[in-house]
Amino acid sequence: MTFVGYIPARAGSIRLKNKNFLDFFNGQSITEIALNKSNQCSTIKYTILDTDNVSFLDEMYKKNLTDYNHLRSDSLSSSEITTAQAxxxxxxxxxxxxxxxxxxIVVLQPSSPLISLDSINIAIDKFIKNDLELVASFTRLPINLKDCFQINENEIKKFGNSEINEENILFETGGIYIISKKRLFNSENPFQVDALSGISIIPLNEYVDIDYYDQFLLAQRLYIEI
Structure with missing residues (x-):
């Protein structure tokens, strides 16, 4: 049973430009941090950096952080391409x-740099011990739904439902996905979690998904404290 770590890092990012390659901590980008975690995981045999940034790929290959030295094609580098397709x-x-x-395949999204190696190993152990085809990282919802409002063009209304049990609400973080090759190639929506067994809980303090510069700065501050 061969596991590979997969770190996707295309050059084009819609909201925060080049977020995957910006200096995040001690000269390392969020992508390099994800590559290091993949290489530190004893279950993972090969680490794959999938990028269309040729200079970054060369740099990471020279640092022995990726076993895969192949540039992603232009046809698979647009924002319309899904993770599954690439x-x-x-x-x-x-x-x-x-x-x-x-x-x-252990998919580690660079945009979640706070996820620990422990959380990655816990998710992999669950995948192996329960003979699963998909495990994804979730965390407890960091807000109370009863405090939320739905905004329409001309109105505002409470979103919360008094019947909702807040303790049973989880949030899919998008940081870790462990998927079998069989499911990847045979399922129409391979990353869609469809069973409780496919949920691996990470601590809330490991959750951040960097899309904007403010989130990048927040993640930097939190990473220093880890």
């Missing part, structure tokens, strides 16, 4: 390069 193409190429069949 990953399928990458896995086919990687198997030819590594001369090894890949069984499972």
């Amino acid at each position: 990953l399928r193409d990458c896995i086919i190429k990687a198997e030819n390069i590594f001369k090894n069949k890949i069984s499972n």
Whole structure:
């Protein structure tokens, strides 16, 4: 059973430009941090950086942080391309390069730099012990739904429902996905969690999903405290 770590980092980002390659901590980008975690995980045999940034790919390959030195094609580098589409193409190429069949993929999103190696290992252990095809990271909802409002063009109304049990509400973080190659290639929506068994809870203090510069700055401050 061969596990690979997959870190997607295309050059074009819609909201925060080049967020995957900005200096985040001690000269490291959020992508380099994700690559390091993949390489530190004993279950992962190969680490794959999937990027269309040729200079960054060369740099990470020279640092031995990626075992995969293949540039993502332009046709798979637009914002319309899904993670599943890019990953399928990458896995086919990687198997030819590594001369090894890949069984499972650990997807680590660079935009979640606070996720710990412990949380990654816990998710992998759950995947293996329960013979699952998909595990995704979730956390407890950091807000009370009863305090939320729905805003329409001309009105505002309470969103919360008094019947909702706040303790049972989880939030999908998008930071970790562990998926079997079989599910990746045979499912129409391979990353859609459809069972409780596929949920791995991470601490709330490990959750951040960087889309905007304010989130980048917040993640920097929190990362220093880890």
